[in-house]
Amino acid sequence: MSKSKDAVAVAIILKYLNDQNRPYSTQDVFGNLQKEHGFGKTAVVKAMEQLAQQGKIKEKVYGKQKIYFADQAQFPCISDPELKNLDSQITELSSKVQAVQQNCKQMETELKDLNSAMTTDDMVKEIEALKEECANHTEKLKKIKSATNHVTPAEKEKVYSERKQYCKEWRKRKRMATDLFDAILEGYPKSKKQFFEEVGVETDEDCKVTIPDV
Numbered sequence: 001m002s003k004s005k006d007a008v009a010v011a012i013i014l015k016y017l018n019d020q021n022r023p024y025s026t027q028d029v030f031g032n033l034q035k036e037h038g039f040g041k042t043a044v045v046k047a048m049e050q051l052a053q054q055g056k057i058k059e060k061v062y063g064k065q066k067i068y069f070a071d072q073a074q075f076p077c078i079s080d081p082e083l084k085n086l087d088s089q090i091t092e093l094s095s096k097v098q099a100v101q102q103n104c105k106q107m108e109t110e111l112k113d114l115n116s117a118m119t120t121d122d123m124v125k126e127i128e129a130l131k132e133e134c135a136n137h138t139e140k141l142k143k144i145k146s147a148t149n150h151v152t153p154a155e156k157e158k159v160y161s162e163r164k165q166y167c168k169e170w171r172k173r174k175r176m177a178t179d180l181f182d183a184i185l186e187g188y189p190k191s192k193k194q195f196f197e198e199v200g201v202e203t204d205e206d207c208k209v210t211i212p213d214v
Contacts (some may be wrong), residue, residue, distance in 0.1 A: 009039055010047045017057055023069040081159075171211050174204070 013029060024032075024181075030044040048068050052059040060067045078086070118126065151159075181192070188195055196203070204210060 006043070006047065008036075008131050009043050010050060012037060013044065013047050014051055014056055017051075018066065018070045018074070021070050021075070023067045025065055025067055029068075094145075174211070 012033065016029065016033060017024065026041070026045045026048055029048065030039065030041050033039055034041075048057070051057045056071065057068050058071055060069075097201060136169070181195075185192055185195060190198075195201075
């Protein structure tokens with residue numbers, strides 16, 4: 001870095017430390033000013049060490065780290081009443097900041113709701129689609145009501161009764177067949193599976209059917 005650039009860096013860093021009036025490490029200053037001014041880490045370290053040697057800023061060593069801050073002697077002394085007034089201003093400004101932040105948060109929520117809400121055009125299209133769907137359902141209902149092949153309650157009851165009776169008979173005959181096969185297999189030299197294959201018996205399980213639970 002040239003001498004003119006060194007001087008610019010020194011002046012900017014000095015002003016920054018005086019304006020902020022708080023302790024910083026070289027890494028802090030580099031991180032805060034690098035994006036805006038493009039200072040390199042070496043240039044920042046060199047400028048801050050130079051300012052400290054010249055007595056324009058103060059340097060404190062904490063372990064392996066150096067901390068730099070503005071020379072407090074350059075600032076006017078503040079009386080207790082002035083400090084209290086500043087504290088009062090800080091409290092007032094903090095309250096205003098909180099109020100503004102809360103207001104911003106509320107506005108962000110409202111904006112999110114508005115962005116997710118349907119536009120007037122979207123609502124018109126949705127209403128038209130719903131009307132068309134209702135019309136289709138109404139037409140289907142009319143066709144169902146006008147049909148002549150409805151099942152009467154008596155017919156329905158008859159079908160259910162017959163189904164129950166068939167299932168009962170199915171269960172009874174299956175039990176009888178099972179008892180018969182078990183009696184035969186007592187003296188049969190082969191397995192039940194082989195017996196069924198030779199006789200040609202297909203079980204409910206072979207056909208993947210079960211008796212309905214009615």
